Amino acid sequence: MKKVFFVIVTVILLSGATYLTDKNFFKTYSGPSPAPTHKVTKKSPVKEAAPKTDTPKKQLPDTLSYIVLVNKTHKLSSDYVPPDLRTPKVRFESYAAPNVRKMRSNAADAVEQLFADAKDDRITLLGVSCYRPYSYQEEVYSAKVEKDGKSEADKYVAEPGSSEHQTGLAMDLLSTEYTSLDDGFAKTKAYEWLKQNCAKYGFIIRYPKEKVSVTKYDFEPWHIRYVGTTAAQDIMSKGITLEEYLGITD
Ligand SMILES: [Zn+2]
Numbered sequence: 001m002k003k004v005f006f007v008i009v010t011v012i013l014l015s016g017a018t019y020l021t022d023k024n025f026f027k028t029y030s031g032p033s034p035a036p037t038h039k040v041t042k043k044s045p046v047k048e049a050a051p052k053t054d055t056p057k058k059q060l061p062d063t064l065s066y067i068v069l070v071n072k073t074h075k076l077s078s079d080y081v082p083p084d085l086r087t088p089k090v091r092f093e094s095y096a097a098p099n100v101r102k103m104r105s106n107a108a109d110a111v112e113q114l115f116a117d118a119k120d121d122r123i124t125l126l127g128v129s130c131y132r133p134y135s136y137q138e139e140v141y142s143a144k145v146e147k148d149g150k151s152e153a154d155k156y157v158a159e160p161g162s163s164e165h166q167t168g169l170a171m172d173l174l175s176t177e178y179t180s181l182d183d184g185f186a187k188t189k190a191y192e193w194l195k196q197n198c199a200k201y202g203f204i205i206r207y208p209k210e211k212v213s214v215t216k217y218d219f220e221p222w223h224i225r226y227v228g229t230t231a232a233q234d235i236m237s238k239g240i241t242l243e244e245y246l247g248i249t250d
Pocket of ligand 1: 222223
């Protein structure tokens with residue numbers, strides 16, 4: 001009897017040990033789960049579209065608008081001639097060619113007032129060049145290309161159609177204080193006066209020194225552009241360019 005009991009106890013102990021060492025024990029383990037590891041989910045193979053960061057492009061103003069944009073990428077056609085040109089009654093540089101003294105009517109009115117008010121502040125402005133027809137631009141450009149080559153010409157002379165002088169809204173001007181069309185004009189009282197006052201008459205300093213990367217034109221302190229008083233005051237008070245005002249900087 002003792003022997004039988006011993007065998008039964010041995011069988012029970014052995015089967016218990018086997019059960020405890022059985023790997024299956026862990027599979028059936030139902031205690032608390034281990035802390036979850038970070039799941040690595042497969043990325044979707046479909047690429048998402050890049051987020052849109054640029055604002056929708058504004059429409060280019062009409063050619064006849066006072067805020068028309070004319071630059072190296074937005075050109076006027078060879079046959080565009082402003083409809084309402086007249087010569088403003090202001091003093092011009094003696095060397096100013098007679099065929100480049102016209103402006104569009106509203107711009108001419110404004111420039112007459114601007115010259116008169118500058119005079120009251122003891123500044124005598126002198127007109128140099130206003131409306132330039134396409135054919136005139138062609139002559140100037142091809143003469144420069146012939147003389148210095150295209151890349152050199154492109155730095156200083158606008159390709160035909162890309163000069164806003166064709167709009168009849170721009171004027172190059174100097175003063176009796178300084179009569180050369182170069183950077184030196186920026187140091188004059190006349191330039192300081194223009195910066196402070198031109199917006200009241202609807203004009204902007206079109207090619208500021210710090211905006212060459214936007215306008216793609218070198219600093220031209222002598223070049224003012226009529227855009228109307230609302231746009232001019234906005235542009236000059238914010239220190240921006242016509243390109244930035246219109247949101248068209250390409
Ligand atoms: Zn100019």
